[in-house]
Each structure stands twice: as C-alpha cells, then as structure tokens.
Amino acid sequence: MVFIEQPAAWLCWDFHTLFEEDANVSLAAPKTSLVVAPNVPVFDLPIHVALEHGLFAKRGLEVTFSETYSQAGYSNPDAFKRQKESLYERRQADAYNLCEWAGLDRSERSGRGSQVQALRPAVVAQVILSFDPAIQELRDLAGVAVGINQFTGSHYTTLQFLDGALAREDIVLSHVGEPLLRYEALKRGELRAAALMEPYVSLALKEGAHIIGVNFYRGAEVVAPDLPATLRNAYLEAINEAADLINADFDRYKHYIVEPIKDRLAVHELARTFVRYAHSRPMDEARFAYTYEWMRGWQLTPGASEFSSLVVA
Missing domain, CATH: 3.40.190.10 (Periplasmic binding protein-like II)
Known part of the structure; x- marks a missing residue:
C-alpha cells in the first residue's frame, strides 16, 4: 500500500454543615450524567433522536453533547487532536462513537484509558x-x-x-x-x-x-471505563429505542444528517439507501480477534493488547 499525505456574602448559614451534607449526598448518589463528544451527524443520529424524544431523561439520565460538531476538527493527521478524541482525552467528554477499528485503536493508545462498550446503532x-x-x-x-x-x-x-x-x-x-x-x-x-x-x-x-x-x-461506542455499568446500559437502551424510531419514520429525521450541507442538498434529496440503524450489540471475543488480527496485518496496531483491556466484557 502506498500512502500519500496532503496536506456575595453568606448570612447566618452554617457553611461547613451545608458542604458536608452536599458531599455526603454526592457520594451516595449514582452518576446519572454523560457527556458525548460529537461525531458526523449520520453517526450521531440516534443520540439526536433520543434527545429530541426525551429517551435519556425517561431512564433518569442527563446526556449532553460537549460541543457542536465541527468539520474543521474532524481530520487532523494526529487522531488524538481531532475534535471527539481530544475532548475525550481532556476529560471534557465521557464517550463518543467512531468506526470499529478506530475504536480499538483509540482505546489501545488512549492516555486517559477507554474501552469499546458496544457496536453502535449506525450501520453506514x-x-x-x-x-x-x-x-x-x-x-x-x-x-x-x-x-x-x-x-x-x-x-x-x-x-x-x-x-x-x-x-x-x-x-x-x-x-x-x-x-x-x-x-x-x-x-x-x-x-x-x-x-x-x-x-x-x-x-x-x-x-x-x-x-x-x-x-x-458497524462502528463502536467508546466509553470511559470508570462509568457505572448501569449508566452505560441505560445509555445504550435509549439509543436503541431511538434507532427504532428512526427506522419507523426515517424522513422525519433526515434534516439532522443533511445539516452540514443543507445549502446544497435538500432534505428530500437524501437517499435512504446508504444508511441503516440497528440495535447496538456487544463486540464479542471472536469478532475482536478477527478485527484485531486484520489490523495487525495492515500494521495498524502493534497487536499487543488483550480483548479484556480494549472491550467491555
């Protein structure tokens, strides 16, 4: 393969007591918030739809995007300087999605640590x-x-x-x-x-x-390994429900996908042929082994990691 590079004052309050009570509450309460680093809208559509229909809130979750997707931050030659990866590495996001191979690559090389939680709903x-x-x-x-x-x-x-x-x-x-x-x-x-x-x-x-x-x-859902399993599972349940809504009425949600070029492509001109949505599912050990060996064959990984270190079991 040949590769070419182109280029305030407190009055009469017992502050210590209040702080101590708040700290005790936060220690006891499970984490229910999750910040997502944005990807291309066609991949993030289930998240947008879940937010639109309150599917995260229905499960007691507060899910937000760390910032708006930017094409300019999508393609730095250093993958960890791209928008979603850099937000995650700087702890300004807890999760993001990307292609299956890159999910393993980023998890293998992350300075923060990450794992593939599941294969994402977007089949693009x-x-x-x-x-x-x-x-x-x-x-x-x-x-x-x-x-x-x-x-x-x-x-x-x-x-x-x-x-x-x-x-x-x-x-x-x-x-x-x-x-x-x-x-x-x-x-x-x-x-x-x-x-x-x-x-x-x-x-x-x-x-x-x-x-x-x-x-x-299929792509991969990459998550911070310290997120509670209950939060991760509720998040996946919500985007799976969103995938069902998309499949039931794709035309209703096309505008999210068209947004980056809405001045050049009308919503009705977006084809249905080249994108599908399905329920997320685990990356099992057999699939990991095949994908990882393929990456090794192309020298896309040193091949030194185990399934348990890169994938949520």
Whole structure:
C-alpha cells in the first residue's frame, strides 16, 4: 500500500454543615450524567433522536453533547487532536462513537484509558465514488489515489474493499481529511476516486458522480471505563429505542444528517439507501480477534493488547 499525505456574602448559614451534607449526598448518589463528544451527524443520529424524544431523561439520565460538531476538527493527521478524541482525552467528554477499528485503536493508545462498550446503532456505507468515466470497477483503482480520512471508517473500509481486488502494492490512499474537502477535491478532479458517507454520497450522485463500491460497516461506542455499568446500559437502551424510531419514520429525521450541507442538498434529496440503524450489540471475543488480527496485518496496531483491556466484557 502506498500512502500519500496532503496536506456575595453568606448570612447566618452554617457553611461547613451545608458542604458536608452536599458531599455526603454526592457520594451516595449514582452518576446519572454523560457527556458525548460529537461525531458526523449520520453517526450521531440516534443520540439526536433520543434527545429530541426525551429517551435519556425517561431512564433518569442527563446526556449532553460537549460541543457542536465541527468539520474543521474532524481530520487532523494526529487522531488524538481531532475534535471527539481530544475532548475525550481532556476529560471534557465521557464517550463518543467512531468506526470499529478506530475504536480499538483509540482505546489501545488512549492516555486517559477507554474501552469499546458496544457496536453502535449506525450501520453506514462508505461509498467509493468517481466522476471519471475511466473508473468503473475496483480493479480500475490500481495505482489510483483514493481520497480518505486517515484512521477513520473511510480509511479502513477502503483497505477492506481493495485488498482482494488489487495487489497490496497497487493500493494508493490519499489523506484529504474532512468529507466536504474530500468531495470538493473529487469534483474538481484533484482526486479520481474518494470514499464518502452520507450526506456526501447523495450530493455526489446528485451532481453526476457514479459508484465504484459500497461497504456497510458497524462502528463502536467508546466509553470511559470508570462509568457505572448501569449508566452505560441505560445509555445504550435509549439509543436503541431511538434507532427504532428512526427506522419507523426515517424522513422525519433526515434534516439532522443533511445539516452540514443543507445549502446544497435538500432534505428530500437524501437517499435512504446508504444508511441503516440497528440495535447496538456487544463486540464479542471472536469478532475482536478477527478485527484485531486484520489490523495487525495492515500494521495498524502493534497487536499487543488483550480483548479484556480494549472491550467491555
């Protein structure tokens, strides 16, 4: 594989007594709040829907986003300087979601410590697209730089796609970063192919691109290992219920996904084809072993960790 980098005063109060009482209450009360670092809206949709319908509050949880999703903070070459990872590492968030492979990678390298809690509800396609009529199938990508965001789903799924269709030495990846920049480089012809997810797939097809390959994949819910199990399980129950609502009326929630490019893609133009939502489920030991060995084969991990250290059993 070839990889190309692109670039007040208190009156008559016994303060000591009050402080002591408050401390005792906080020590006895279980933690019920969780702060989430934001990801691309198509992946975070179940969280948005759960917030809209009060599904966390129904379970006694207070869930908030640490800040608004920013494309500009999505693709720093150093993964731990990206928005969601840096918020988590600085303890400004307790959890976030990302692709399965990256969930293991970040948990393995986290300075704070993290684990994969489960496979996330979002089952989203990374789609290799092209405007170039000379590129019609995966075999046509031999020696052709495919635009990706390094160490994210676009990176890993492209390796999965092309390993088998091409010799490894013919696989060329180009780190372009955030999806809108990747799409614009594709449209200008600076890239002949790029891996993208929604809403950029619908935008590309609207503007004349064609599909070379589609790969649906599950992502991972990464959580702080010190969060109580009751909180983690209630959180997953809420986003699973949200997934059911999305599946029952996807059109009602499309606007969340379209938001980053709402000036270029109308809500009704977002396809239903390239995104699905299912209940989160555990990453079992067999799946971990297969995924981890695949990562090792691509030198994406030193391969020195155990299932129990990277995954919530």
